[in-house]
Amino acid sequence: MVLAVPVPRTDRAAAPTAPAPPHAASPGTVAGALSVVYVVWGSTYLAIAVVIETMPPLIANGARFLTASLLMALILVVLRGPSRLRVSARALGSSALLGVGLLAVGIGTVSLGERYVPSGIAALLIAAVPLWVVLLRTATHDRPGWRTLLGVGVGLGGLAFMLLPGGTQPASGDDHDVVVWSIAILAGSACWAFFSFLSPRLPVPADPFVMSTYELLAGGIALVAVGLLRGETLSPGDYSARSWWAWAYLAVVGSLAAYTVYVWLLGNAPLSLVATYAYVNPVVAVLLGWWVKGEPLTSDVVIAGSIVLAGVVLVVSGERRTPRSALHAAPEPQPEPPHRND
Numbered sequence: 001m002v003l004a005v006p007v008p009r010t011d012r013a014a015a016p017t018a019p020a021p022p023h024a025a026s027p028g029t030v031a032g033a034l035s036v037v038y039v040v041w042g043s044t045y046l047a048i049a050v051v052i053e054t055m056p057p058l059i060a061n062g063a064r065f066l067t068a069s070l071l072m073a074l075i076l077v078v079l080r081g082p083s084r085l086r087v088s089a090r091a092l093g094s095s096a097l098l099g100v101g102l103l104a105v106g107i108g109t110v111s112l113g114e115r116y117v118p119s120g121i122a123a124l125l126i127a128a129v130p131l132w133v134v135l136l137r138t139a140t141h142d143r144p145g146w147r148t149l150l151g152v153g154v155g156l157g158g159l160a161f162m163l164l165p166g167g168t169q170p171a172s173g174d175d176h177d178v179v180v181w182s183i184a185i186l187a188g189s190a191c192w193a194f195f196s197f198l199s200p201r202l203p204v205p206a207d208p209f210v211m212s213t214y215e216l217l218a219g220g221i222a223l224v225a226v227g228l229l230r231g232e233t234l235s236p237g238d239y240s241a242r243s244w245w246a247w248a249y250l251a252v253v254g255s256l257a258a259y260t261v262y263v264w265l266l267g268n269a270p271l272s273l274v275a276t277y278a279y280v281n282p283v284v285a286v287l288l289g290w291w292v293k294g295e296p297l298t299s300d301v302v303i304a305g306s307i308v309l310a311g312v313v314l315v316v317s318g319e320r321r322t323p324r325s326a327l328h329a330a331p332e333p334q335p336e337p338p339h340r341n342d
Contacts, residue, residue, distance in 0.1 A: 025268040033261045034269070037277050040258035042284025045119040045126075046292055047254065048111055050246035054239045056232035057111035062223030064247055065103055068255035069216035076209060085213065087205045094202035095214035101195035103219025108226065109188030113181035118295040121178075123285030124162065124305045125185045130278055130315045131155045132193030147318030155311020159186065162304035208263060216255070279312045 025033075051060050076084050087095075114122050131152045134144050163182055205211040265274045286305060289295035 030265070030269045030273075033265050034273070034277070036261045037258055037265065037274075038280045039284055040253055041277060042123070042281040043288055044250060044254045045110070045114070045123040045285040046288045047246040047250050048107075048122075049114045049119040049289070049293060051243050051250065052111060052115060054243045055247065056227055056234070057115065058108055058223045058227030058230065059232045059234065060243075060247060061107055061111045061250075062104075062220045062225075062227060064251035064255065065107075065216045065220030065223065067220075067251045069213050069220060071252070071256060072209060072213045072216065076213065084207070085210060087210060087214070088203070090203045091205045091211075092214060094204045095211050096218035098195050098199055098202070098204070098211075099215035099218030099220075100222045101198075102192055103215060104222035104226070106188050106192035106195075107219070108223055109184050109191075113185040113188075116177040116181045117185060118289055119293065120282075120286030120289035120295055120297075120305075121162070121182065121301065122185055123282040123289075124308050125159070125182060126189045126192075127279065127282045127308055127312050128155060128159055128186060128189050129193045129196070130312055132190045133197055134315060136193060136197045145318050148315050151311045151314025151316075151318060153311070154314060155308050158304050158307025158309075158311060161307060162301070212259065275316050278316055279309045282309060 048061070051057075073085060110122055110126065117125075134148055134152050137144060138149075163179060163186075205214070262274075262277075282305065286295075286297070286301070290297045
């Protein structure tokens with residue numbers, strides 16, 4: 001689940017590396033690639049819920065980020081040589097900061113919260129990232145259009161409705177647990193938005209794949225460290241095959257395959273079209289949670305979710321003519337553009 005602002009990234013001394021002009025690929029290829037991003041990133045919320053059924057939340061997610069980082073580094077070394085991973089100290093520090101803010105905090109709150117909050121609801125809460133980005137822009141004297149501001153108001157109203165006690169059936173625990181951890185996930189989405197907003201203002205590596213490698217590494221280390229401090233322990237023999245498969249899916253398919261497809265889309269399809277994943281992913285997550293895990297699809301969830309998604313649609317459509325403000329992520333939790341991840 002990754003949402004962010006896709007703008008050219010530079011390493012201060014490096015030239016901007018904006019995506020190539022769009023429309024280079026056939027409509028069928030673009031549609032297929034979009035389908036991958038829609039389904040895979042939308043499914044990561046369900047996969048996290050399955051992972052934490054038997055695995056420690058923070059250590060498991062930290063380990064999958066570390067695995068994805070090592071795999072991506074290996075691919076870069078094989079295809080482009082070891083020198084490709086060489087970056088300045090400032091670029092490395094910025095990537096590490098983003099990795100901790102986006103992945104450790106953003107995904108950490110989701111992995112802890114989904115012990116009590118259904119995966120579909122978690123996805124709808126994370127869908128608020130574009131709303132927070134607009135509020136941050138407004139706070140820095142950037143003036144979004146009326147459609148964008150209307151979308152923020154509608155989306156926040158939907159979130160408030162969703163957080164009313166009794167509106168969501170807990171995955172475990174009680175209504176109090178759902179409300180508390182929903183707020184925690186919402187705070188994590190605000191943190192994700194802040195670091196996505198901060199990202200283009202930092203001296204990061206020009207190559208988005210190199211940047212993601214170091215972000216994944218830093219986020220993974222931070223999650224494992226915090227997990228150990230929380231008392232999480234490793235007991236591989238106690239983990240179910242179902243959790244292992246979900247973990248492997250997140251590490252390889254969610255964090256590498258779908259992200260690679262996403263970066264390809266940035267260079268071959270209109271940004272306004274690519275940004276539609278921001279409101280398709282939550283729908284996929286809600287439906288998968290209902291179908292696979294039997295998460296209840298109550299009228300309150302449908303109404304609140306529809307209001308939130310209507311707000312996100314207004315924001316994305318209002319920003320579609322301004323590339324610097326188009327909304328991207330993660331996701332799952334993923335590195336921000338042009339880099340999410342899951």
